[in-house]
Amino acid sequence: MAAQMKDKEAYQRLNYLYQAAHCVLSQNPENVELARFYCFTQKTIARRLVLRQDPSVKRTLCKKCCSLLIPGVTATTRQRRKKNKTRFTVMRCLSCGQSKTLLNNPDYSLWVDRPEAQMEQQKQPEPSRKNQPKVKRRDGSVPSSKPSAAPSSTST
Amino acid sequence: MDEALVQVAIPRDLVDFLRVEPQTNSKAQAFTKAFLRNSTQQQSQLKVQSMLSHKAVILGYSRPKKDKSRRNSKKAKGLNARQKRAMKIFQIKPEHQRYELFLPLHELWRQYITDLCSGLKSTSSPQFIQQKLLKADFHGAIITVVRSKCPSYVGITGILVQEFKHVFKIITKEDKLKVIPKRNSVFAVEINGFVSHIYGSKFEQRASERSAKKFKVRGTIDL
Numbered sequence: 001m002a003a004q005m006k007d008k009e010a011y012q013r014l015n016y017l018y019q020a021a022h023c024v025l026s027q028n029p030e031n032v033e034l035a036r037f038y039c040f041t042q043k044t045i046a047r048r049l050v051l052r053q054d055p056s057v058k059r060t061l062c063k064k065c066c067s068l069l070i071p072g073v074t075a076t077t078r079q080r081r082k083k084n085k086t087r088f089t090v091m092r093c094l095s096c097g098q099s100k101t102l103l104n105n106p107d108y109s110l111w112v113d114r115p116e117a118q119m120e121q122q123k124q125p126e127p128s129r130k131n132q133p134k135v136k137r138r139d140g141s142v143p144s145s146k147p148s149a150a151p152s153s154t155s156t
Numbered sequence: 157m158d159e160a161l162v163q164v165a166i167p168r169d170l171v172d173f174l175r176v177e178p179q180t181n182s183k184a185q186a187f188t189k190a191f192l193r194n195s196t197q198q199q200s201q202l203k204v205q206s207m208l209s210h211k212a213v214i215l216g217y218s219r220p221k222k223d224k225s226r227r228n229s230k231k232a233k234g235l236n237a238r239q240k241r242a243m244k245i246f247q248i249k250p251e252h253q254r255y256e257l258f259l260p261l262h263e264l265w266r267q268y269i270t271d272l273c274s275g276l277k278s279t280s281s282p283q284f285i286q287q288k289l290l291k292a293d294f295h296g297a298i299i300t301v302v303r304s305k306c307p308s309y310v311g312i313t314g315i316l317v318q319e320f321k322h323v324f325k326i327i328t329k330e331d332k333l334k335v336i337p338k339r340n341s342v343f344a345v346e347i348n349g350f351v352s353h354i355y356g357s358k359f360e361q362r363a364s365e366r367s368a369k370k371f372k373v374r375g376t377i378d379l
Binding site: 072096 | 189264
């Protein structure tokens with residue numbers, strides 16, 4: 001019980017930092033440095049306490065310089081394809097040039113959303129307890145100022 | 157295209173359909189400015205290219221090095237400390253150091269703290285709140301320097317913008333960014349009438365490291 005409460009605090013903190021970065025950027029879209037600092041802190045906290053971040057959060061952070069990727073403000077989002085077959089969404093960070101490529105697959109669903117993952121949670125009681133605050137974290141991240149672009153890319 | 161047509165607000169039925177909210181005028185203006193600046197950056201690169209095209213280039217054949225790219229792929233993708241310092245990755249530019257810009261951040265922080273302390277009523281015990289505040293995040297709080305070894309720091313009030321290992325960066329109402337060392341000074345944080353003091357000497361860690369660290373229950377108080 002105590003461990004779960006402690007986790008909850010940390011998740012609240014991560015949520016706050018993520019929202020703060022959004023807040024700073026919405027106030028002044030050119031103040032990339034401060035938003036990057038908050039995201040960097042968020043990333044290091046998650047690494048120290050060994051907390052998993054939701055993919056929707058991870059996809060809006062730059063891997064290289066930790067800045068928040070918002071299409072049009074700090075990142076460019078383009079559709080690319082290879083030989084008429086597969087299409088990708090390419091997000092490119094404007095400050096460092098790092099790009100991340102996501103495959104457009106409408107049938108793709110995250111491991112957390114799949115029924116097998118739920119089965120696994122029921123088998124082992126301990127991981128399921130750890131996962132509970134994660135769900136809360138996802139709910140908390142949704143009301144942040146801008147909807148993340150990553151989920152839309154998977155649905156296109 | 158008429159400029160007035162661009163600035164027209166989105167009709168109500170479209171708002172429901174697209175699930176987008178029209179932004180306020182100032183926010184929209186700020187966004188457009190940043191967007192235009194970001195999208196017009198490519199011109200400077202073109203200039204460089206045209207300059208290079210007038211230069212004499214010595215042509216020679218060299219074998220492409222294959223093993224070098226392989227070594228690069230194994231390397232970590234992140235930046236190292238020197239590159240970070242060169243990019244000035246966390247330094248706020250002087251034109252962004254304005255007090256009003258950080259007021260929404262402070263509002264967000266107050267929501268976060270009241271949520272963290274489960275309502276923050278006057279009945280809840282101070283020990284419980286202190287325990288919570290130890291692990292909380294202080295970015296966006298309004299803090300005041302209460303005591304310090306250096307008397308010129310005493311009395312400075314402002315919104316905490318960045319927290320580093322040995323230093324707080326505070327933005328004051330006069331739009332000035334103050335850098336205050338944590339060691340040998342005491343800070344006060346005020347939330348809805350609650351005032352809690354932070355002993356800076358005990359706080360000398362990075363913001364991210366504090367979340368994992370265990371504090372001693374009774375520390376020595378000097379100063």
